[in-house]
Amino acid sequence: MCANILRANLLRMQVLLLALGLALSAPVAFAASVDEVKAQFAEAFTKGESTDKKAALRLAQGLGKDQDDVAFELLIKGVNDRQVHDEAVLALRARTGLQPTLLNRGSGYPGYPASDDASEWNNWLSQRKKDKETQQKLAEGEKKLKELEEDQKKADDAKNGKPATGGDKPAEGSDKPGDPATATTEPGSDKPAYEPPSDLGRLDRIVFKTGGSLVCYVLSKRVNADGVLQSVRIVHQNDGGEETLAADLIARIDEDVR
Numbered sequence: 001m002c003a004n005i006l007r008a009n010l011l012r013m014q015v016l017l018l019a020l021g022l023a024l025s026a027p028v029a030f031a032a033s034v035d036e037v038k039a040q041f042a043e044a045f046t047k048g049e050s051t052d053k054k055a056a057l058r059l060a061q062g063l064g065k066d067q068d069d070v071a072f073e074l075l076i077k078g079v080n081d082r083q084v085h086d087e088a089v090l091a092l093r094a095r096t097g098l099q100p101t102l103l104n105r106g107s108g109y110p111g112y113p114a115s116d117d118a119s120e121w122n123n124w125l126s127q128r129k130k131d132k133e134t135q136q137k138l139a140e141g142e143k144k145l146k147e148l149e150e151d152q153k154k155a156d157d158a159k160n161g162k163p164a165t166g167g168d169k170p171a172e173g174s175d176k177p178g179d180p181a182t183a184t185t186e187p188g189s190d191k192p193a194y195e196p197p198s199d200l201g202r203l204d205r206i207v208f209k210t211g212g213s214l215v216c217y218v219l220s221k222r223v224n225a226d227g228v229l230q231s232v233r234i235v236h237q238n239d240g241g242e243e244t245l246a247a248d249l250i251a252r253i254d255e256d257v258r
Contacts, residue, residue: 032059034070041074050083057084061091071095072125080118089116141249142210148236148243149212155238200235203258209251218253 032040037059044052060074075095078088093099098112106112109127113120200217207213217235219242224230229247236243 032062034063034067037063037074038070041077045077045081048083053078053081053084054087057087057091061095068095069125069129072128076118076121076125079116079121085116092121137246137248138210141208141246142212144249145208145210145212145214148214151240152214152236152238155236155240159238202256203237204234205254205257206232206234206245207251207254208249210249215257218255 037056040059041056044056057075057078060071060078063071072092072095075088075092078084079092081088098106100106100112100116104116105114108114108120109124109131113124200219203215204218205213205215206218214234216237219233219235221232222230229250231247232245232250232253234243234245235241
């Protein structure tokens with residue numbers, strides 16, 4: 001019985017040594033930059049050796065999550081290659097976390113592509129890029145909307161005589177009324193910082209895609225040759241100044257609401 005245990009331990013030791021030897025003999029992979037990965041990928045797919053192509057796919061798959069767009073583009077090139085098509089598809093599934101339905105099909109972005117053809121994966125990648133751009137524009141629009149709302153609130157507070165929030169308080173005694181005999185008035189100091197046009201008409205409401213809205217005066221709308229809205233030039237209430245809003249931020253315009 002002791003002999004059997006000894007033989008089992010020796011066999012287990014041989015397996016471990018074999019695995020260690022394979023690990024030490026394998027090429028060591030270091031984190032490569034995006035440019036290095038692109039260069040090695042192009043070289044591998046130019047030479048035409050399947051082993052080089054598979055190694056290039058592993059480098060692309062090893063790129064960080066912040067380089068998803070580059071990794072997807074490279075892996076999709078592998079999908080279009082007969083020698084490494086299957087490996088490239090598996091790498092894309094692993095990176096996206098998506099799995100096809102029966103017959104390796106899907107419904108398209110944001111789900112799995114309609115098929116595992118390179119053209120369908122390219123369509124998937126194009127839709128993903130458009131979605132990211134839209135989300136970025138919406139985020140920028142929401143930020144801009146908050147700034148506009150804050151500016152409008154400050155203008156309303158100033159009109160109603162409320163002190164502005166924040167900023168440094170005036171020094172003690174500096175807010176006392178001065179002597180009318182010694183007070184001076186600079187030429188033009190009684191004019192507002194912005195003089196709006198006199199023919200603004202009634203107020204309009206701009207509803208943003210983010211869900212917010214802005215009541216203002218619409219001066220003009222710019223459209224392209226096909227009649228598609230490109231931007232809107234507005235004037236804020238309470239002498240808040242003019243601004244041009246991109247059409248990508250606007251859901252609709254309600255005219256003459258007040």
